[in-house]
Amino acid sequence: MNTLAEENYLKSIYHLSVNATSVSTNQLAALLNTKAxxxxxxxKKLAEKELINxxxxxxxxxxxxxxxxxxxxxxKHRLWEYFLVEKLDFKWDQVHEMAEELEHISSNELIDRLDKFMEYPKFDPHGDPIPDCNGLFKIHNLKPVSSIGINxxxxxxxxxxxxxAYLQYLEKQSLTIGKKVTVAEIIEFDHSMILQTEDKTIQISRDVANNLLIAL
Amino acid sequence: MNTLAEENYLKSIYHLSVNATSVSTNQLAALLNTKAxxxxxxxKKLAEKELINxxxxxxxxxxxxxxxxxxxxxxKHRLWEYFLVEKLDFKWDQVHEMAEELEHISSNELIDRLDKFMEYPKFDPHGDPIPDCNGLFKIHNLKPVSSIGINxxxxxxxxxxxxxAYLQYLEKQSLTIGKKVTVAEIIEFDHSMILQTEDKTIQISRDVANNLLIAL
DNA sequence: TAATAAATTTAGACCTGTCTAAATTTATTG
DNA sequence: CAATAAATTTAGACAGGTCTAAATTTATTA
Known part of the structure; x- marks a missing residue:
């Protein structure tokens, strides 16, 4: 089919395309840890194969x-991550590298059966949507915590x-998928926020708030 | 760690070493579908790395x-095969190619957790022993059906x-792992055998009998 | 044991995917 | 808008792993 390198390029182009119509050589070089x-x-090779414009x-x-x-x-990546967390009890910060390898296992039958085995999960351990066997998935309309107001x-x-580092920090603060949070206070000076959860009050930096996504 | 090619060479040398103290270049070339x-x-590379003599x-x-x-x-190969058959319901003739890829997933923690998840199986779907996390396994003392006598x-x-082809044939004849068989008759002419199982009588060729292993 | 056959290694080439350094194109700005 | 900076591509090289063809070593046998 396609080589490991080709697959990684396609994946990277896809991820970078989410926020743009076109992806630059340098963006790819940075993401793939390689040179322009x-x-x-x-x-050139991917264009030759008509996989990219x-x-x-x-x-x-x-x-x-x-x-x-x-x-x-x-x-594949997200289903394997789900498997690693839900069946093999890994933490959400441990599964990325393993999934980076597992995503290149070629059999689609394998991945479809894995999907069935886990009863067709819709989101991976980080909350990202898992495409179904036809490539379809819902785009959750999430907002960063930093964008919402008091109360x-x-x-x-x-x-x-x-x-x-980020995932481990959230885990330690119990700010994990499914937790309900409310903004209790916003510190004007540095835009840090004080969040209220069911069991405690947590102060987080603007940076942390920026990367934490919630559904209203 | 080691490249995919290196791992495949080591695996092949191991398998060929079971029946010999030393493995030849040509044997390896044949098994690996490559040239001498x-x-x-x-x-040379493996010797340089001190992985072979x-x-x-x-x-x-x-x-x-x-x-x-x-x-x-x-x-890794055998644990993944066990997973594919026992958890994802693949047949024993379908899993080899997938396991050939999965065996190169690097994480040992992953494989140890998979082992635990499946409750430490001792044999893979083809009856081959699965080494434990220390590399230890029992060598089953099995005999080919062709080597035993009447009754x-x-x-x-x-x-x-x-x-x-062989595994599918056995499956169709219900000659699968765990089945109890007795030799009812041996045809002198071609050494084919008539086997008695709990529910039926089956005639198999010498070739089939030669590759079917039983514990007495 | 000399001649031949078989097995193995060496030499030189190729392909993939990468790199550095130099050249080129596009973007920016005084 | 010309000069410079930034981004991108080209040229040429290299490492891993493979190949074919030729050379060498080992095994076989007359």
């Missing part, structure tokens, strides 16, 4: 085929930062 | 380190041929 010249080389100096976007492949990799609140449903 | 010259190149023209054997790595890959019998506990 390497990216250019690979873009590529015009030199003008950035890239996925073709329909390329997007389908990317979404399938993301489906407003909602249920934690996702994160924007998936780093180990 | 490619094997030689890789053997290699003297040009004299064949190879695994070092203690190399064997440890090989056994770990086999452990003797035992319980099917393994196969020597792991090919899809």
């Amino acid at each position: 010249s390497s990216v250019t080389d690979m873009l 590529y015009t030199p100096y003008q950035g890239v976007s996925l073709t329909a085929t390329g997007e389908k492949i990317a979404v399938n990799i993301i489906r 407003e609140g909602g249920v934690i449903c996702g994160v924007r930062d998936h780093s180990k | 010259s490619s094997v030689t190149d890789m053997l 290699y003297t040009p023209y004299q064949g190879v054997s695994l070092t203690a380190t190399g064997e440890k790595i090989a056994v770990n890959i086999i452990r 003797e019998g035992g319980v099917i506990c393994g196969v020597r041929d792991h090919s899809k």
Whole structure:
């Protein structure tokens, strides 16, 4: 099918495309921890295979085929993450690297059966939607906690930062998926916020609030 | 750690070592579907890493380190096969290719947790022993059905041929792991055998009998 | 044991995916 | 709008793993 490197490029282009119509060579190089010249080389190959639309100096976007492949990799990644957390009891900050490997296991039958085994979960351990076997998924309309006002609140449903450090911090503060939070106070000086949950009051920085997503 | 190719070489050397003290370049080339010259190149690399004992023209054997790595890959392979059959309902003839990919997922913590999740199975779906997290496993003392006499019998506990065709044939004849069989008759002409199971009588060729392993 | 056959290794090439350094294109700004 | 900066691409190289063809070593056998 496609090589590991190709799959990672498609996945990265997909992720970067969420906030833009076109993705730049440098953006990809940064995300993939490689050099711009390497990216250019690979873009030519992917364009040759008609998985991306590529015009030199003008950035890239996925073709329909390329997007389908990317979404399938993301489906695999998220289903494996769900498996690791729900069945093997890993913590949400431990599963990313393993899923980065597992997402490249080729069999679709395997992933569809895994999906069934887990009873078709709709969201992964970080709150990201899991595409179904046709590549379809709902886009949750979430807001960062930093965007809401005093006495407003909602249920934690996702994160924007998936780093180990951030996830571990949230875990320690019990700010995990499903928790209901309300903004009790906003400190004007640094925009830090005081959150009220069912069992305690927690102060978080603007940075933390910015990456914590809730449904109203 | 080690590359995919290196892991496959170590695994192949291990398997070929079961019936010999030393493994030849050509044996490896045949098993790995590659050319002898490619094997030689890789053997140099593995020797450099001290994973094998290699003297040009004299064949190879695994070092203690190399064997440890090989056994770990086999452990992963067999645990994943067990998972695919027992949890995802695949048939025993469907899992080999998937396990060939899954065995290279690097995390040992993952495989140890998978082991626990399945309650530490001792044999994979083909009856092969699964090494524990220390690399230890019991060698079942099995005999091919072809080696026993009339009115003797035992319980099917393994196969020597792991090919899809062979496994599918056995499945169709209900000659699967755990079945009790007795030799009712041996046809002198071609050494085919008539087996008696609990619910039926089955005639199998010498070839089939040779690859079917039972515990007395 | 000399000649031949089989097995193995070496030499040189290729492909993938990467890199550095240099060249080119596009964007920015005085 | 010309000069500079930033982004991108090209050129040429390299490492891993493979290949074919040729050379070498070991095994076989007449």
